[in-house]
Amino acid sequence: MKLLTLLLAWAGVVLPCTAVTTDGAMWSTTSVEDVGYVSLEDIRSFYKLMPIAQPKGSGTRAVGNGTITLIFGPGPKDVSIHGLRCTLSHPTRPDDKGDLLVSKTDLLKLIDPVLRPTYIAGRKIIKTVVIDPGHGGHDPGTVTDYTREANVALMVAGKLAGELRQRGLDVKLTREVNQHVSDQTRLDMANHTTDSLFISLHVNSGRSDVSGIETYTIAPASPGETGCPANEHDAANAALAVALQSALVAKAGAKDGSCRRAQYSLLSSLHCPAALVELGYATHQDEAERLNTEEYQSMLALALADGISAFVAVMNPETQLKALPPPPPPPAEPAKVEPPKKKAEPAKKTAPRKRRPARQQKSKSRRKK
Numbered sequence: 001m002k003l004l005t006l007l008l009a010w011a012g013v014v015l016p017c018t019a020v021t022t023d024g025a026m027w028s029t030t031s032v033e034d035v036g037y038v039s040l041e042d043i044r045s046f047y048k049l050m051p052i053a054q055p056k057g058s059g060t061r062a063v064g065n066g067t068i069t070l071i072f073g074p075g076p077k078d079v080s081i082h083g084l085r086c087t088l089s090h091p092t093r094p095d096d097k098g099d100l101l102v103s104k105t106d107l108l109k110l111i112d113p114v115l116r117p118t119y120i121a122g123r124k125i126i127k128t129v130v131i132d133p134g135h136g137g138h139d140p141g142t143v144t145d146y147t148r149e150a151n152v153a154l155m156v157a158g159k160l161a162g163e164l165r166q167r168g169l170d171v172k173l174t175r176e177v178n179q180h181v182s183d184q185t186r187l188d189m190a191n192h193t194t195d196s197l198f199i200s201l202h203v204n205s206g207r208s209d210v211s212g213i214e215t216y217t218i219a220p221a222s223p224g225e226t227g228c229p230a231n232e233h234d235a236a237n238a239a240l241a242v243a244l245q246s247a248l249v250a251k252a253g254a255k256d257g258s259c260r261r262a263q264y265s266l267l268s269s270l271h272c273p274a275a276l277v278e279l280g281y282a283t284h285q286d287e288a289e290r291l292n293t294e295e296y297q298s299m300l301a302l303a304l305a306d307g308i309s310a311f312v313a314v315m316n317p318e319t320q321l322k323a324l325p326p327p328p329p330p331p332a333e334p335a336k337v338e339p340p341k342k343k344a345e346p347a348k349k350t351a352p353r354k355r356r357p358a359r360q361q362k363s364k365s366r367r368k369k
Contacts, residue, residue: 029104034223035090037101040072047115061100068115072100079106081114084246085258089220109220113235114242117314120235126273126312128170130190132200132266133157137180142205146288149203150178152297156279157201159301167309172196183266191271197240198274199308200266203291204281211284212257215245216276218268219261228268236273240311244275247307252299254280254287273311277304 029036044051044063052062052069059074071080076091088110090103102111113120133153135141141149154175161171172193174186190198204214217237221227230237241259249256257278267274279300280287290296313319 027104027107030095030101032093032101036104036223037093038104038107039095040100040102043070043102043107043111070111072102079111081111081242084242084249085256086110086242087258087260089261105220105223109234110238113238117239118320120239120315122236123315123317124195125316126169126195126197128172128193128196129164129308129312130172130174130193130196130198130272131157131161132174132186132190132198134200134202136175136178139180142203142282144205144282144288146285147203147282147292149282152203152279152282152291153201154178155294156297156300156304159298160201160304163301163305164308167305169308169312186266187269190274191269193272196272197308197311198270198272199244199304200274200276202276202278203288204278205283206281208283208285211281211287212255213245213248213252213280214257214278215241215248215259216262216264216267216278217241217259217274218270219263230268230270230274232271233273236315237275239314240273240307241275243311244277244304244307247303247310248277248300251303251306252296273315 027038028042029038031037040061040063043049047063047068049063049065049068049070052064052071054060054062054071060071061073062069062071064070068082069080072078072092076093077088079086079088088103088106090105092103093101095101133150133156135150135153137150139150141153143149154177157173158176161173164171172189174189175181186200190196217240218228218230218234220234221231238259245256245259248254262276264276267276280291282288282291
């Protein structure tokens with residue numbers, strides 16, 4: 001996979017070159033319960049998208065251009081960006097004109113960074129990836145009859161480190177053996193490494209019928225809140241999460257559990273772009289047994305490396321993705337040309353039948369000799 005395959009897919013639209021300020025000053029907003037909202041019609045117009053009809057009763061609203069598609073719903077916090085599921089920070093709302101309202105926070109810190117990653121403020125070259133295999137030592141994480149979280153995280157982390165080094169990136173691991181590492185030690189390693197990004201690897205738990213990969217970033221601050229250090233990278237975090245999740249779903253063939261937001265204490269104090277990836281569910285037997293195999297661990301590592309490489313490439317200030325032209329319209333069906341109708345041949349004229357002259361009747365009386 002080429003480094004920019006994922007991002008080229010995101011940028012494969014004729015997108016506007018207008019810079020969106022971090023406070024969203026250019027957008028006309030409506031306040032609902034102290035949250036600023038932007039109409040879907042304004043979003044559609046700005047990104048040059050068109051309405052897409054949805055099945056009746058689906059509870060979804062969609063816009064797109066044939067290359068990029070945004071589908072909102074069916075839940076108020078559900079959005080699909082080019083087929084990849086994400087969770088909004090604030091629920092969408094209908095307005096009194098029948099349009100849909102999307103929070104300005106989600107527009108600026110999720111949708112725009114994914115659609116236009118080269119407009120992320122403060123982009124800089126990333127040289128080092130800090131990989132954090134979750135848990136370890138006396139803290140094994142989730143343990144089931146099928147797998148152990150700490151072991152899977154460590155194995156995938158080691159394979160990922162090797163792949164990234166082959167691609168020219170520096171790598172630091174918060175642990176390289178089965179040992180306990182405090183959250184503060186993990187944070188210090190990331191925050192004391194310049195020009196870096198942080199990725200923490202875990203395995204999820206839940207109902208036995210739930211499976212899939214999920215990628216988490218720190219939740220943006222609510223209106224009026226000061227936020228945490230990690231919120232400085234909200235836009236970059238969104239682009240990183242989508243790059244990782246997209247690669248994992250495509251390359252590992254895993255179920256898309258969506259890109260989500262959460263207030264993880266580990267992520268909140270980081271001073272660099274960061275994401276936490278749940279590689280699957282230890283409580284789902286089939287998925288957990290796959291997680292134990294070296295083949296699947298290698299697939300996950302390679303997918304993670306692809307996502308990281310794409311993100312690193314686009315965060316380079318010298319990278320400028322040229323928006324691809326929209327796909328050409330399907331060729332018009334040629335007009336049906338009916339074969340010329342054959343001219344009716346004139347009816348053959350038949351010569352009128354000559355009437356035989358009537359025989360002259362012989363006179364009954366003969367001439368006398």
